[in-house]
Amino acid sequence: MIANDSTTASVIIDFDSIKNLTASEALAIDRLILDELSSDVVLINQIGHYIIGNGGKRLRPMLLLLAAKALGKVEDHHLIMAAVIEFIHTATLLHDDVVDESVLRRGKESANAVWGNAASVLVGDYLYSSAFEMMVRNRAIDCIVRGEGEATARDLLLALRDDAPLAPIPGITYREGDEIVANPEREAIAELDLIPSPFAAGLVDLAKPLVYYETSRGCPFSCAFCMSSIDSGVRSFPMARIERDLLLLMEGGARTVKLVDRTFNYDAARANQIWRFILAQRSASKFHFEIAADLLTGENLALLAEVPPGQFRFEIGVQSGGEETLAKVERSSSLARLFGNVRRLKAETNITVHLDLVAGLPGECVAEIDGDNHHRVVRLQTVEIRAFGICCFSQVLCQKE
Numbered sequence: 001m002i003a004n005d006s007t008t009a010s011v012i013i014d015f016d017s018i019k020n021l022t023a024s025e026a027l028a029i030d031r032l033i034l035d036e037l038s039s040d041v042v043l044i045n046q047i048g049h050y051i052i053g054n055g056g057k058r059l060r061p062m063l064l065l066l067a068a069k070a071l072g073k074v075e076d077h078h079l080i081m082a083a084v085i086e087f088i089h090t091a092t093l094l095h096d097d098v099v100d101e102s103v104l105r106r107g108k109e110s111a112n113a114v115w116g117n118a119a120s121v122l123v124g125d126y127l128y129s130s131a132f133e134m135m136v137r138n139r140a141i142d143c144i145v146r147g148e149g150e151a152t153a154r155d156l157l158l159a160l161r162d163d164a165p166l167a168p169i170p171g172i173t174y175r176e177g178d179e180i181v182a183n184p185e186r187e188a189i190a191e192l193d194l195i196p197s198p199f200a201a202g203l204v205d206l207a208k209p210l211v212y213y214e215t216s217r218g219c220p221f222s223c224a225f226c227m228s229s230i231d232s233g234v235r236s237f238p239m240a241r242i243e244r245d246l247l248l249l250m251e252g253g254a255r256t257v258k259l260v261d262r263t264f265n266y267d268a269a270r271a272n273q274i275w276r277f278i279l280a281q282r283s284a285s286k287f288h289f290e291i292a293a294d295l296l297t298g299e300n301l302a303l304l305a306e307v308p309p310g311q312f313r314f315e316i317g318v319q320s321g322g323e324e325t326l327a328k329v330e331r332s333s334s335l336a337r338l339f340g341n342v343r344r345l346k347a348e349t350n351i352t353v354h355l356d357l358v359a360g361l362p363g364e365c366v367a368e369i370d371g372d373n374h375h376r377v378v379r380l381q382t383v384e385i386r387a388f389g390i391c392c393f394s395q396v397l398c399q400k401e
């Protein structure tokens with residue numbers, strides 16, 4: 001780091017000297033991370049230790065510690081938050097490597113290359129959950145924003161700036177002395193276009209391997225095991241806004257755009273309009289969509305046959321190959337139509353398809369995980385099948401109720 005002009009003396013600090021400023025605290029963070037990682041599940045210990053101990057500069061925790069020092073001194077809650085930041089960062093690395101199909105991370109085999117995608121995703125989720133648990137224990141976290149955050153975070157920041165009371169702000173939970181106060185929910189933002197585009201504002205680094213993007217929020221379905229089913233209905237950004245954002249992404253050289261829409265093709269005509277717009281740009285950007293294969297129409301499939309090899313990737317939730325199981329979790333999809341369309345995607349298009357299955361749904365205990373329901377899906381011979389586990393299904397149901 002060099003500061004030099006005619007009025008100030010030159011100061012050169014190399015990275016190691018900066019790192020040494022927080023060396024003893026960094027050791028304390030390592031101990032804390034190892035304590036928090038300790039689990040009865042062997043795989044969590046193995047993958048967690050593998051990726052956390054796999055080098056890395058730990059820049060994020062270090063910045064937090066330097067900021068704490070600059071403002072006074074490092075206290076226990078700063079150490080906890082530094083560990084939380086490292087957990088969340090590590091979880092994103094695990095998930096990104098799965099989506100990017102990376103086989104290397106910091107010069108060593110990535111966790112998904114060693115243990116497979118399902119294990120990496122689940123351990124990433126475990127790290128996320130642990131990070132949130134640590135935050136709840138940390139009294140320095142005195143307020144959180146729940147749900148859709150754009151409007152709530154703005155109101156909260158304005159209230160903090162003006163030293164105004166927090167009680168009127170919907171969608172936050174905060175500490176008041178020893179009490180935790182949960183304000184009422186905030187209404188969903190009706191006009192999504194009111195949210196400024198982070199791409200137009202230049203806030204997203206398009207040079208990164210993966211850019212997340214949404215054209216809609218919410219899901220029209222209500223699968224009992226899924227948190228997305230709690231939202232009511234779907235809201236779409238206006239088509240003009242979607243096209244502006246997509247152009248910014250493609251012209252800005254985004255390599256892979258992962259759409260986080262829960263069911264991108266909930267409206268077949270809308271999906272076709274967006275797909276047609278992307279294809280018309282003849283861009284090198286690749287796109288990853290989560291779709292419901294049973295909702296694909298003949299028009300969709302005809303257009304999708306024009307997609308160049310490698311440009312689109314579809315993630316399709318099958319969840320179970322058993323009608324009875326799907327009925328029990330209130331998942332309203334037609335397996336016959338889904339299977340038929342997956343076969344057509346495979347035969348008639350160049351789209352990479354992967355299917356998601358959930359292990360442990362009602363009626364599918366350990367013995368059934370390798371049983372008929374899942375074999376029906378395996379017989380589709382798609383490129384990739386990913387299995388997620390639901391350990392506490394009844395708890396998810398209860399939470400929904």
Ligand code: SF4
Nearest residue numbers: 219221223226229262
């Ligand atoms: S369709 Fe997918 S996102 Fe929607 S509720 Fe079901 S599992 Fe969740």
